[in-house]
Structures are given as structure tokens and as C-alpha cells.
Amino acid sequence: MGLLTELRDSISRVTDRLFSASEPKRIGIYGPPNAGKTTLANRIARDWTGDAVGPESHIPHETRRARRKENVTIERNGRTVTIDVVDTPGVTTKVDYNEFLEHDMEKDDAIRRSREATEGVAEAMHWLREDVDGVIYVLDSSTDPFTQVNTMLIGIIESQDLPVLILANKVDLEDSNIQRIANAFPQHETIPLSALEGDNMDEVYDKIAEYFG
């Protein structure tokens, strides 16, 4: 791509964001499978609108389509911020239908689910490049954050100059290690929470208002 084209695209991205400031910002909830993204999206949606976004499950790739909850208005310290919450499928570089067979699924169902999962991940990547204004990156704090998917996705988000809030989820689990996530991404602030139990959601909402307001 030529220098002038790159400069024009960069300026266009900045002006697009400036002129759409009055619109609700689309905040994508990203992260690896089973990090608790849908649990968090449902927690936010229920707390501020009374409705859920989608079903939660311990089976990987339960969310296979990006789902949007529009006009979620969060009030913090006298300020209000209105966002569209976009719950996205967990990002991965591989999907094997045999993994679903371990969850008592028939082969046909497992193959269908894996097809939907791959379409969902492709869709999530497209949203990230084109259609979100900020990212909430959710990690399971009981697992190793030094994975290639996390490294690549944080790199992709940073390269788009999107504001990103890193959440260390599942702090209610015994193996939770928040510091390990803070060490993995020292350039970003890490906020601990349990989306399932609702622990530390006040700080999460403070940070959403600060980062995306």
C-alpha cells in the first residue's frame, strides 16, 4: 500500500471516530473460548437493561455468532456512557469436531457445531478489523495467558489503536492468578472480576466508563 493511501486511511479512521462520537460505541467482548465472555456480556446487560445477551455453557464455542445488545447505558459517578455490547465467539486458530464428541454430542451435531464455530471466529475477526470502537478482552485467570491467540489478538487490537480493557475473570476459582495476566500484558491495566459471581463489577463499570465514555 502506498504511503499516501496509508496516511489517508489513518486520517479516515480518526475522523470516523470523531464524527461518530454521539453514537453508542460498539464494544467487542473478545478472548479465547471459555474465558467467560458471554457470562460477562449477560452480567452487563442484566445489570443495566434487565435482559440477557445469550446462553452460557462450559462447552467451548457455545457462542458461534457475534451477538449485540444495543444501547446499554451505564451510569457512573454522575456520568452516563451508552455502549452497544458485542459478545463474540472465542477466537482460536483450530477447531476439531472430535473435541465436541467428548461432550456427549452425536457426530453430526459435533460437525455442525464445529462448522458454526469456524464461521463465528471468522466473523469475530471481521468485526475486530471493521466494526468495533473498543475492546473488552476477557481472560480466564486460572489458565496460562501466554498463548499465541492472546498475543496475536492483543497485537491486532493495539495495531488498530482501539482502547482495550483487560479483564482477569474467574477470580472465584482456586487456581486464579491475576498477577500472571498483569505480567503477560504489562502495557495494559488488568482488572480482576468474577462475572459469574458478580465480584468487583463496580470497578469494571468504572473502567468501562473511563475507557469508552
Next chain:
Amino acid sequence: MPEATPNTDGVQIDLISGARMDGLRSMEKIRLILDTVRDGNIVILEEGLSPDEESKLIEVTMNEISPDEFNGIEIETYPRSQTGDKSFLGRLMGKEETKKLTVIGPANQIETLHKDENLISALVSRR
């Protein structure tokens, strides 16, 4: 890739130089990588991909996954340096430092054993 006699007993590893990748457009790079990996070979990129190319690689890989045929890829790079090109002009022009050696292989043939900032250890198996 250059013509060679495939050795069915071994695993082919293609080390692709930065100079060779520099001459390709993003989709040509992704096509080269996926075609090589789908043949059951391992690709080592001297200088890696840009974040945008990595995003497209994931997207195209997902579109090509097919049950009992292709399960996707395993990809490993060193963690991105925190001291890379973070200058305002660099970010404005999308010129992030991407020169990171990258290993890519079929998901069912390569397994990462260990990774840190200076070492990637992987187990490669035959088909």
C-alpha cells in the same frame, strides 16, 4: 515452493525469508502459508506477519477448516516486544515492528511444548 521429491517418512520444513515475503501482497502471503501447511508441511517465517495479516490468516483459516481433512493451524511467535516501534508516526502509518520469527504448521501435527520471549520449543509429528 521449489520442486522437490516429497519424503513421506519425514516432515518438510520451509524456511521463508523476509525478502521473499516482502514481494508478496497480504493475501498472497496467507495463500502461500496455508497451501504449504495444508500439504502437511511446517512453515517458518523469518520476519512474521503484520497484525492485520495475522487477523486475516485466522479468518481465512477458519473458512478452510473441514472435518476429517483440515483442523486449522498451530502458530507460534515470540511475544511481541514492548519496546517495539511505538512512535506516533509509526503507529499513525501502521508501521508496527513485526519482525518476529514465526512457526506455522497443521494443528494436528505440531504441538507447542514451551514458549517464552527467547525460545519456542515444538513437537512435530508425521501425518
